Amino acid sequence: MSKPLLQVNDLCWQVGGQDILNDINFVVTQGQFVGVIGTNGSGKTSLLRALYRYTKPSSGQVMLQQQDIWHASANRVAQQIAVVTQAPDSLNYNVIDVVAMGLTPHKQLFSLPTAEEKQQLKQALDQVDLLELANHNFDTLSGGEKQRALIARAIVQQGQLLIMDEPTNHLDIHYQIDILNRVKRLDTTVIASLHDLNIASAFCDQLILLSKGRIIATGTPQQVLTEQLISQTYQVDVSVTSHPRTNKPHLLFHYEAGSQVENS
Numbered sequence: 283m284s285k286p287l288l289q290v291n292d293l294c295w296q297v298g299g300q301d302i303l304n305d306i307n308f309v310v311t312q313g314q315f316v317g318v319i320g321t322n323g324s325g326k327t328s329l330l331r332a333l334y335r336y337t338k339p340s341s342g343q344v345m346l347q348q349q350d351i352w353h354a355s356a357n358r359v360a361q362q363i364a365v366v367t368q369a370p371d372s373l374n375y376n377v378i379d380v381v382a383m384g385l386t387p388h389k390q391l392f393s394l395p396t397a398e399e400k401q402q403l404k405q406a407l408d409q410v411d412l413l414e415l416a417n418h419n420f421d422t423l424s425g426g427e428k429q430r431a432l433i434a435r436a437i438v439q440q441g442q443l444l445i446m447d448e449p450t451n452h453l454d455i456h457y458q459i460d461i462l463n464r465v466k467r468l469d470t471t472v473i474a475s476l477h478d479l480n481i482a483s484a485f486c487d488q489l490i491l492l493s494k495g496r497i498i499a500t501g502t503p504q505q506v507l508t509e510q511l512i513s514q515t516y517q518v519d520v521s522v523t524s525h526p527r528t529n530k531p532h533l534l535f536h537y538e539a540g541s542q543v544e545n546s
């Protein structure tokens with residue numbers, strides 16, 4: 283069995299006496315695509331921030347290759363974990379300069395890219411089909427193109443783990459599928475928070491379902507995306523079938539006026 287790449291032990295985070303995350307435990311092995319799902323306010327972003335050393339938990343551990351990330355330097359963690367958040371509205375740099383930011387953890391301050399690193403930048407842009415836009419201003423890109431540029435930045439960062447916080451938010455369905463297909467082809471370990479449960483089912487090997495800062499289910503999409511769990515967590519009327527091509531769970535939501543799910 284593969285050794286854990288990431289292991290989270292008894293993670294808790296409180297702010298002003300209020301629990302934001304509580305009793306979080308899970309393991310991610312090399313090569314997995316793990317989706318973090320849950321309602322708005324369930325703690326998805328808070329959890330991801332704790333995983334990439336942005337928010338220090340009140341207690342517990344985040345172990346990356348058996349080392350607590352808070353016992354390592356921020357630069358060392360940045361060499362191992364690449365992060366893609368929602369694309370910013372404005373980032374007044376050329377696309378290739380944005381991608382070059384991924385080199386920062388591996389270089390001394392103010393040092394210029396080497397010839398080999400410049401080739402890495404071009405290869406990363408080529409992987410996401412943005413090479414022709416390398417010298418365009420980032421702000422002129424579409425939402426999907428911005429996300430692809432941020433993925434290229436993550437590629438040159440060469441981390442062992444890619445963390446993505448709602449990477450498909452505000453994108454149309456074409457770009458949602460396109461972005462996640464590109465990430466899947468990177469053949470790296472991914473943890474991503476996702477809103478669309480059918481998208482999560484299609485792309486993820488494992489799911490973590492959060493509610494009120496706690497994990498209420500982990501497992502494969504078949505284990506987590508059940509009618510009972512989803513109806514109770516999201517307070518919706520849902521039927522779960524199998525996708526005709528993938529056989530993964532496919533959720534059908536019922537929109538009848540007055541349709542309600544009772545609390546159990």
